[in-house]
Amino acid sequence: MNHGVLWAWILAAILGGGGLVTLWGGTHRWVSGLGLGSALVLAAFLLPGFSLDLARLAWGAPAALALLGLGTLGAAWRSGWPGPRLASRPLGLGSRLFVLLLAGGAWLAVVGAMHLDPGTPFLLEHAPMASQYGTLGDSASHPLGGGSASLPARLLGVLGGDPLFSAQVLAGLFQVLTLLALFTGLRHASVHPLAALLGVGAMLAGTPASWLVTTSLEQAMTHLLGAGLLALLMLGSGWLAGLLAAGLILALAPLDAGAAWSLGLLAGLAPWLPGGESSRRQRWIQSVLPLAALGSALGTLGFPRPGFEWSWWIVLFLPALGLAWRRKVRAALLLGGGEILVALLGEGLGAWVLGAGCVLTVAGELLGEAWEKARPGHWRLGWESGGLRLEAPRRSGVVLVLLWLVVVGLEPGEAAMNRQVLLAAHKLHLGLPELLRPIPLEAWVESRGSVRGLGPQDAVLARTLADRATPALVLTSGIQTEPLLPSAVIATLARRPLSGWIRLPDGAELEPAAELIRSQVRERAPRGERLLMLEPFPDIQPSGTRPAAPTGLQARWEGPAAPGRIAPIHLSLLPPPGQTLGYRVFRNGQPWGRFPVEGFEEGVALFPVPRTPGSYTLEFHQRPAGDPGGPGVPLGDGGLEPLVSDEPATLAALQARVEGLGSRIPSGSLVPFVLVLRNPTDLPVDLGRFGFLCLELDGEEVSPEEARGDLQPLLTSADQSPGVLLPCAEVRLRGLLPTPRIEGRFQGRPLLVDGAGIRLPLDLELDFQTWRRLTPAREG
Amino acid sequence: MAWLLVLPLVLAWLVARRLLGERDTLAAASLVLPLGVTLTLLGVNGIYRVADLPQAVLGTLAVLTLLAGLVAVLGQAPTLRRPGLHPATVTFLVLAGLAIYLYTNSQQIANPDDDYWIHMPLQGLMLHGGFPPTNPFFSDVPMNGHYGRNLTLVTVAWLSGLDLPFVQVLMTDLCQLATFLLLFTTLRRQTGSQLQAVLGTAFVFFGINVGGRGGLLDTVQNNNAVVHLGLVLNMHLILRTWGGGEPESGLAGRVWSAVLGGLVLGGYAIVYETHFGLVILATLGTAAILVASRLWARTGEVASRAPLDGRALLLTGLLLVLATPLAVTQGGPLTELFQRKVLGRGEVDVAALSKGMLNQAQFVKIQVPKENLFQIRLEHGEYQRISFVYRTRTFLRRFYTPSPGRGYRPVWSWDVLKIHWLPLLAAPFSAWVLVRRGHASGLYLGVFGVIAFLTPALVDFGPIYESEYFRWQFAAGLGLAGALGLASGAVFEDFWRSHPGRLGSWQAEPDRITVLLAPRALAVAALVGLVWLETLTCSHFLWERVESLSARGQWLRGGWFLPETRSWLARHTVLDFHPADWEVARWLEKRVEPGQRMLMNFREESNFSILFESTFSGLSGARSVGHALPLDDEPVGTTPFHMAPPARAFWNSLEPSLLRGLGVDWLFLRQDQGEEDLSLRLAGLPGLRLAHRTRDERGGGRWLYRVDLPPLPVGPLVAEVSPVRLMEIRLPGNLRNGRGGRAQVVLRHDGAQPLSLRKGVLFYETVRQETGKRTAEVERVLQPLDLELAPGEVRTLEVPFVAPHEDGTYALEFFLGDSRKVHRLAGTARGFTMDFRPRMRALQVRSCESSDALKPGRLVRLRFTVENPLNRDFIARDGLLAAVVAVRPQDPPPSLAVAPLAPLGMEVPARSKVELEVFARLPEQPGTWRLDLVLALAEGGTAFLPGVELEIEP
The missing domain is CATH 2.60.40 (Immunoglobulin-like)
Structure with missing residues (x-):
């Protein structure tokens, strides 16, 4: 069925409108073309209220649009195909080739970028959720998924198939369609094809932030919707255009708030710009509908942030905007107005993308005019009486200017794509044909997964897991904090749910039973080895109905209970023979984790203290050993005090000071010092999760590498890894300050870095001055 | 007393107007600062030898005022006339002047000079009575080099009450602008052409392109600004002496030009001795060419031609006759050379001096013709191996080739030629144009350049200065750039005159645009192209400067305004000079007496460590001692940043008696927070009194002690054998270069009579076996002692010992004596090897x-x-x-x-x-x-x- 949806979509995209439509007494010019049609279909998928659970109906929207397209096609056919504005000049072969080249670049940029690295959101959220949906028809229960708000995941889920392959195809397609939508809009709103060619080229590659440099499906979706909206504004007349624009804005809102703000306001403003042909009533309708859509999406939009950046484009932009206003070049005016709104509200849409489009659209119109006025001629250079005579054909001048504009206008985006994709691929010995070809996720894991700590062994684990139906757990040995990504990718590849994870608003955490298992394998296996635990948990459902009987169980904490550590609990009661003790965890009164924690020895229970802040209570139970299905007998909390875990607050409160670092130190050196950390709170905190210390530097002429700081092993003065820092205690850590090569006055900010790369800035700033130490040179 | 600074300027104006007869306002004004500076320097340098600084400055001003009065009363000034410059010329002067000021000022704000380490303390010592100048770190080493600029700054600082770093920035700015203006007016006066003057000036300031230097624009460090001011003034007066130019000088003006020229040139010897010689040779060479040209061409119609007749030659002789005796009595290297070679005084065995001493004393060995004739010894360092123009982002970058290796290369090899750019490559063109025209100013600059280019190829300057070829190359580039500017201007003007009409026309038609470029337009294009090629490097430097100022948002404070010295010093971390140091230096400056010496716990990590002492010495006027001479295997130009053995011995042991050998009056201690241990150990030591103490902003401290210990005079070494015999020397183990420890010396009195040595001194010298190099006098660790020895008595003494800095095998000799005489101790010689490295x-x-x-x-x-x-x-x-x-x-x-x-x-x-x-x-x-x-x-x-x-x- 999903393939049916896909084909319906393609059909809708191809036939997505055309000609004139007369509805309810009004005549509407609707656009033909793949880009806008696809944007509309995409919007239909993304509109609020659409749910994956309604997937059976998902084909309805594109099908309806396809029918609408067919209808308009038929209407157009019957009415003699009035088509687009006749003032437009025909498109030459060179122009077509240029569009083709841009389309190739657009495809290569995004498909190649995702080939190198699909990105964290895709691997952690989109792919697992889409995979689960494809298998189970449900994603909300997936412990690693991002929830129904994840629009790319929703799209991938509907389409099915390999998530990376689909995402690359879709992203590449969307980028090409973005190009076509923009080109269509500019082509219809300007007289000369040059304006459309240069304008779309500038928007795709005119700045380092241009739309060519796209690395994710999410960005590609935003671009397509934005391009569709711009195309609508350039073409649209009548209330239908306003309605469609409203739909696109509603779809944009959850994807990119900045884009929704700036383009939404632009849609409201567009009918009043010079060059419009609609009646006053139509303009009001066109203006109000998008604004109403924007207003209805306010709840999800958030506060807009400015997207202005200094660029040399500003020198050309202001005169170009003035010229566009004077000559009523509507396309350029729309793009220029959009740029101003992006500068004020649209961070994320790309600074100067629309501005560059505005400038080159105006330039294209002017060059087109100049070309038409000029007649063919020849170059002549010769010496005549009185001096050197040079004859230059006007058309050659136009061509030279055009070439210059193409080179200058497209160079920044090309350079950015080169750097991000081609050079990076070259370093990995990846050829162009491979970059152009979408790749399945499993192949990526095997060939390129090392950039994310994955490898062929993970694909093997995934295949093993795919054949099992019971709960499974993926663990990585020898590291402090279990990374989520391998579990997510293996789950995706196996098309199966993984157990043991609790989904959080901003990530996920192993549930206590899983964490306890992990703590037991951590020391045994070699560092970095991936373990697949099949059937790791006793899968019993909590009864929650039987009140706790007075059993005489007494429990108390036996040591520091720091988040991320295993806290021992002393139990006064040993289970009778044939019975086992266990507990379930509640966070702020709500169950925390699906599986019970069981299997203690010698009257000591172990509790992996969660890192998620909260107040944790334990409910003990007793049940027959070897009876995984039984609910057991509740024993109550045994008088165990609730445990408060608030690692973020404790870490934020850490007090830091430095000892042994003079105020004048040598440049180009590793200067040893002692970093003293004190925990002023009444909660213990585990510093063991931080494997590294890093010092970010600031000061005049500090290189980017020096500013970023190097990771160095985090060790105590006794050359040990730091452990739990008890309340009101302090620990002395060894540190090395890598000083810049140049002399000067600098500031350093120490950070603790964990294995996942999360950086914790300490409340300390080092101010130091260096003297120039000469670089040692080989003698003799 | 700052207003007194006006007096020399008034005299200069009167001289320009009434003696030289200058009518042009701008030309007269352009002479004011150069003449004022030169005449003041001449006077102060003369009187300071026999009096103190206030007397020298005030005496000079009195003489100048008297002269001004005489000139005002006796001289007659011609009517003033406006310069009558074309608006384009005015625009050039204004824009170029702004660029020069911006670059000079911002350059000095951004970086201390390359040779700041020696000039700054030298100025400080001169300001506090240290004259004639000796090396600021080795009081026994006289400075045989140029110090005219330092003395000029000292004079201005004393009169104005401003501190020396501020005065240096201010005077460098003014000198650069004055040089620019004087060069323009000189060339314009001599050629009568504004275009030639503009091109000549522009090429000298923006188009020299030698090595890493673009032109005089970026050559502002060290003595350069004053050197070039003097050079242009000399050229101006010499050309004026020869006559010609526009307006024509009268005979009286030419005679006065010769007299003034003699004085200025004589005084120039203490500013820059190499350029002094070059000016004389250029004067003689140009005169010869002009005479030959006159005899050959027999014409004198060209405006730029000087009528170099017999009268002009006589006046030239007068100029040189006046200059020569002045130069050899003014002080500096020529005086030293004259006294050494002619009068036979102060003969120095230069061959016996170490490289370090040669460098510090600026001794020059000269051999003509050199063994490697027509070759120069190229050294490492890209800035002196290839013109920067090949590194600009132009097509010239294709020709950029790094220059590896060092050694002698012929002057016609590409290795040498690529140090230069168009001025040298187009020198044949310039020569052809200028000789044909008998172009006095162009030939003067050209000859100056050619002689500068050939000098290092003909003369061997000894082991140190043979490597300093770059200064000659730059001087060559300067002269040749000016010559190229004047030649191209002259050719352009001829062409322009011979091709009247419009520049061109254009016509727009539907299919084409037709442009007709007249030969004039092509000539303009060629000239623009030449100017572009010539100014590539300086444009790059200027643009880079503007960009960096913009990036830092420091247009005003970093570019246009003069900085306040205290914050300027604190901002340059290489100086390591903090507000607390400023406070101590200013405190000491008010109390220091001429010739007083100071020891501090200076850092010695690198060449740059000495900059702190340079600053402190420059501001306080106290001489910083305790340094070792640079080592033989260190590159030329290395500063004496190593600590000398006596200072090391003192800081290791904190024995006050060791300060007596160093002869210090002040002890300065700098300590960071948490390192106050040393100050505690110094407290209460005999002979030390805490005079001043302050805290720095980081919790560290500064302690300044007055040292009241009698000096430890050492008598001359006598050949007579000492009755005390050296039995054994026990050195500390694990010897490391430059580190100190305690050695034990076992002595036996072999004499028949008891020995009683009061106020005696014991010291050692190391003799490196490979080179025979012996411990320099300033590096002896003098151990005062009173020794009573009975005949045959054996005594073990513990003495501080500091290992030599250089690796090698050494013999150790001990000396014992007092203020009357010193004996070398006979007995067991102790050899040791420095092989830690x-x-x-x-x-x-x-x-x-x-x-x-x-x-x-x-x-x-x-x-x-x-x-x-x-x-x-x-x-x-x-x-x-x-x-x-x-x-x-x-x-x-x-x-x-x-x-x-x-x-x-x-x-x-x-x-x-x-x-x-x-x-x-x-x-x-x-x-x-x-x-x-x-x-x-x-x-x-x-x-x-x-x-x-x-x-x-x-």
Whole structure:
């Protein structure tokens, strides 16, 4: 069925409108073309209220649009195909080739970028959720998924198939369609094809932030919707255009708030710009509908942030905007107005993308005019009486200017794509044909997964897991904090749910039973080895109905209970023979984790203290050993005090000071010092999760590498890894300050870095001055 | 008294108007500062030799005022007339003047001068009675080099009450602008052409293009601004003496020009002796060419032609006759040379002096013709090997070729030619144009350039100054650039006159645009092209400066305004000069007496460490002592940043008696927070009185002590053998270069009579066996002692001992005496070897592993196994740094350790291995790398130990 949806979509995209439509007494010019049609279909998928659970109906929207397209096609056919504005000049072969080249670049940029690295959101959220949906028809229960708000995941889920392959195809397609939508809009709103060619080229590659440099499906979706909206504004007349624009804005809102703000306001403003042909009533309708859509999406939009950046484009932009206003070049005016709104509200849409489009659209119109006025001629250079005579054909001048504009206008985006994709691929010995070809996720894991700590062994684990139906757990040995990504990718590849994870608003955490298992394998296996635990948990459902009987169980904490550590609990009661003790965890009164924690020895229970802040209570139970299905007998909390875990607050409160670092130190050196950390709170905190210390530097002429700081092993003065820092205690850590090569006055900010790369800035700033130490040179 | 500074300027104006007869307002004004500076310098330099600074300055001003009065009363000024400049010329002057001011000012704000380390203390000492100048760090070493600019700054600082760094910035700005204006007016006056003057001036200021220098625009450091001011003034007066030009000078004006020229040229000898010689040779050479040209062409119609008749030649002779005696009595190298060679006074055995002494004393050995005739010895350093124009972002970049190696190269080889740009390459064109026209100013500049170019190819300047070829090349570029500007201007003007009409026309038609360029337009295009090519480098420098000022948002404070010295010093971290140091220096300045000496616990990490003392000495006027001469194997130009043995011995032992040998009046202690231990140990020592104390902003402190200890005079060494015999010398173990310890000396009195030595002194000298180099006088550790010895008595004395800085085998000799005479002690000679560095280089890395994950860009702990293959232990518990340099296995061994250094302690017994933990920053690229271990000693000396290959994971 999903393939049916896909084909319906393609059909809708191809036939997505055309000609004139007369509805309810009004005549509407609707656009033909793949880009806008696809944007509309995409919007239909993304509109609020659409749910994956309604997937059976998902084909309805594109099908309806396809029918609408067919209808308009038929209407157009019957009415003699009035088509687009006749003032437009025909498109030459060179122009077509240029569009083709841009389309190739657009495809290569995004498909190649995702080939190198699909990105964290895709691997952690989109792919697992889409995979689960494809298998189970449900994603909300997936412990690693991002929830129904994840629009790319929703799209991938509907389409099915390999998530990376689909995402690359879709992203590449969307980028090409973005190009076509923009080109269509500019082509219809300007007289000369040059304006459309240069304008779309500038928007795709005119700045380092241009739309060519796209690395994710999410960005590609935003671009397509934005391009569709711009195309609508350039073409649209009548209330239908306003309605469609409203739909696109509603779809944009959850994807990119900045884009929704700036383009939404632009849609409201567009009918009043010079060059419009609609009646006053139509303009009001066109203006109000998008604004109403924007207003209805306010709840999800958030506060807009400015997207202005200094660029040399500003020198050309202001005169170009003035010229566009004077000559009523509507396309350029729309793009220029959009740029101003992006500068004020649209961070994320790309600074100067629309501005560059505005400038080159105006330039294209002017060059087109100049070309038409000029007649063919020849170059002549010769010496005549009185001096050197040079004859230059006007058309050659136009061509030279055009070439210059193409080179200058497209160079920044090309350079950015080169750097991000081609050079990076070259370093990995990846050829162009491979970059152009979408790749399945499993192949990526095997060939390129090392950039994310994955490898062929993970694909093997995934295949093993795919054949099992019971709960499974993926663990990585020898590291402090279990990374989520391998579990997510293996789950995706196996098309199966993984157990043991609790989904959080901003990530996920192993549930206590899983964490306890992990703590037991951590020391045994070699560092970095991936373990697949099949059937790791006793899968019993909590009864929650039987009140706790007075059993005489007494429990108390036996040591520091720091988040991320295993806290021992002393139990006064040993289970009778044939019975086992266990507990379930509640966070702020709500169950925390699906599986019970069981299997203690010698009257000591172990509790992996969660890192998620909260107040944790334990409910003990007793049940027959070897009876995984039984609910057991509740024993109550045994008088165990609730445990408060608030690692973020404790870490934020850490007090830091430095000892042994003079105020004048040598440049180009590793200067040893002692970093003293004190925990002023009444909660213990585990510093063991931080494997590294890093010092970010600031000061005049500090290189980017020096500013970023190097990771160095985090060790105590006794050359040990730091452990739990008890309340009101302090620990002395060894540190090395890598000083810049140049002399000067600098500031350093120490950070603790964990294995996942999360950086914790300490409340300390080092101010130091260096003297120039000469670089040692080989003698003799 | 700042208003007194106006007096020399008034005199200069009167001289320009009434003696030289200058009518043009701008030309007269352009002479004011150059003449004022030169005449004042002449007077102060003369009187300061026999009086103190206030008397010298005030006496000079009195004489100048008297002269001004005489000139005002007796002289008659011609009617003033407006310069009558074309608006384009005015625009050029204004814009170029702004660029010169902006660059000069911002350059000085951004960086201290290259030779700040010696000029600053020299100025400070001169301001406080230190004259004639001696080396600021070695009072026994007279300065045989140029000091005219320093004395000028000192005069202005004393009169104005401003501090020296501020005066230096101000005067450099003014001198640069004055040079620019005077060069323009000189060329315009001589050629009668504004275009030629503009091009000549522009090419000199923006188009020299020699090595890393663009033109006079960026040549503002050290003496340069005053040197070029004097050079242009000399040229102006010489050309004026020859007559010609517009307006024509009368005979009286030419005579006065010759007289003034003689005075200015004579005084120029103490500003820059090389240029003094060049000016004389250029004057004679140009005169010869002009005479030949006149005889050959027999015409005098060209405006720029000087009528070099017999009268002009006589006046030239007068000028040189006046200059010569002045130059050889003014002081400086020519005076020294004259006294040494002609009068036979102060003969110095230059051959016996070490390289360090030659450099510090600025002794020059001259051999003409040199052995490597027509060759110059090229040195390392890209700035002196290839013109920067080949590095600009133009097509010229294709011709950029680095210049490896050093050594002699013929002056016609590309290695030498590429140091220059168009001025040298187009010199034949310039010569052809200028000689044909008998162009006096162009020929003068051209001849100056050619002589400067050839001088180092003909003359051998000895082991130190033979390497300083770049100053000659720059002077050559200066002259040839000016000549090219004037020649191209002259050719252009001829062409322009011979091709009247419009520049061209254009016509627009529907299919084409037709442009007609007249020959005039092509000539303009060619001239514009030439100017563009010539000014590429300076445009780059200016643009870079503007960009950096814009990027930092420091247009006003960093470019246009003069900085306040206190904050300027604090901002330059290389000076290491904090507000607390400023406070102490200003406090001391009010109390220091001429000739007073100061010892401080100075840092000696590198060449730049001495800059702190330079600043402190410059501001306080106290001479900083305790330095060792640069070592023989250190590059030319190395500062004396090493600590000398007597200072090291004092800071090691804190024995006040050792200060007597150093003859210090002040002891200055700088300590960071938490390091107050030294000040506590100094408290209460006899002879030391805490005079001033202050805290710095970081919690550190400054302690200034007055030293009241009698000096320790040492008598001359006599040949008579001492009755005291040296039985044994026990040196401290594990000798490290420049480090101190205690040695034990066993003496036996072999005389028949009891020995009673009161107020005696014991010291040692080391004699390096390989070179025969002996401890310099300033590096002796003088141990005062009272010694009573009965006949036959044996006494063991403990004396401070500091190991020599240089490696080698040494003999140790001891001397005993008092203020009347000193005997060398006979007896057992003690030899020792300084081989700590060679032993370090003999270490070998056997293995390397890490317990940390080897990821790109991380700091990790590497465990090196190091073996000592020698039979002696290697012990370096402190003062040792280690770095790990990553090298691709296929790449050659690194010559520089571009990797962070960290302190390391190591003890490797003979013929055994140890494990060392060294932190290393891994490279950013994964793959296989060889990790070499580099060891660097705090006292100097490195070892590159090849490491082992490790795989860095992605």
